[in-house]
Amino acid sequence: MGRAHAKELSRSYAKGVIKVSSKFKAEDFKGIALSEEDFKEKKVIFSDIRAKAYYAWTAGVAISRFLSELKEGKIIARKCNKCGRVLIPPRMFCELCYRPTDEWVYVKDTGRVNTFSIAWIGVNASRLKEPLIPAVIEIDGASPGMGIYHMLGEVDPAEVRIGMNVQAVWKPKEERKGCITDIKYFKPIK
């Protein structure tokens, strides 16, 4: 919206020319899109294209070890002896000191919620009945600010707080595949 237009609008509001209902809904502000009829009537012509884009990401030294340890129900980090940080996810070089990291360090599967959101929209942009609770968890034993991005579970969304103590809920050993989802979610420690 241009500045002039905004001024105009605010003047109109002030004069009471435009009334804003206090009961407006998000649905009222969808904008204008093409209708299904427009496509059926071929008002728009398009070519349906799908890219064949498949990948197998090479995990490398650090992440391979991290994933193997997840399979064993453990979380492993790398330590940089220069800055002293315990890095998770682990990397073979410290990106801040720009030098190789020095040793493997096991950390705990507990931690604190650094930040979280209640996600009501799924990946296909539709509204979810049960929200997801993505959270960044600072892992005990890792350096402050270091942790795992994961989901919270077994918790009422309204109860989640920054600083809440949480613990990993692991899949049964036989179901673990060496994947971040070997941890089902983190739940509050009672």
Next chain:
Amino acid sequence: MLEVAIIGVGWAGSKSCTPDLSFQEMVYEAAVKAYADANVNPQVDVDAFISADEDYWAGYSIFEEYVPDQLGAVLKPTWHITGDGLHALINAYMMIRSNLFEVVVVESHSKASDILSYAGIIQHATDPVYVKPLGGHPFYIAGLEMRRYLYETGVSEEQCAQVVVKNKRNAIFNPNAAYPAELTVEDVLNSPYVFSPLKALEVSSTAEGAIVMVLASGDVARRLTDVPIWVRGVGWAIDTPNLDGRDWGRAVYVEVAADMAYKMAGITNPRRQIHVAEVDDKFSYKELQHVEALRLCTRGEAGELLEAGSFYVNGELPVNPSGGCLGVGNLLEACGLSRALEVVLQLRGQAQGRQVEDAKVGVAQTWRGIPTTSGAVVVLSTEG
């Protein structure tokens, strides 16, 4: 005039596959070597960083976020460009010439085996209305181009096969090459047609590796190294995307890019003034077509010169002493830096078993591959 030099080079690979390393770990290795070579600490001495890749190769839809860590570039001016590594090098050149930056790092890498749908990605680069719905492996575009190039120039299939023989043989003397081999012209000619007239052995195989280079202004370069390699000219161009409107017989995009670079470098007689050339040979015939486009010989002459031995390491004008894409491997967007790396090593006299004698001026040229007509040219010299 502000001068720009390459003051450090580092590489990891090239290997046919690197299942042991993540791309970050591979790039870190190349970067550490480049910084040691240039005598710089990336966190203190480097002003800006540029990486070049194609998101569809990288496998991330917005790859730039994954660039800084392994380069020592966290929270420093960094960008990622969609293009060949040589485009990144040209950007670094311009940044230094602008006088806003003194030391700029460029990086490019390939993790080709991570791409499970290589042909699918290339197909996705073709026109969605005119070309894509017709299907087929898009390398048929190379077959179309080769046919027309041979038809217009009189270059023979045997001569194209000899490019493969030469380059894979050169690669034997390059410890950084993934596909060295001692072949005969018959071996190549007897390999099955894949996209006729193109044969299986005439298609470069993908490889993996990372290349990092440090560029600096003249003052800094002279202070930090005894062997600065000066960037004397740069050029780049893209032809039309239309398969029905292209000049199939010639690489016009390289002619334009070369003219731009030569003008900047003061090169009026490339054949005489250039001592070593690293050109794109993703397919055998492309080397000959690109050599002609670089005005290193007249049109239609490349095949005969190759047969006469001119393009061999001890010839009158060595072409792809590294082994090119056919010998080193097709490093995707790192191809251009792979070409430039060899020119740097040749001009420094560090090319060991494949050293070209008295190489003082070299040209590196790249092409972004099927289905593009996107190319870039850089002229490098031992003299500023």
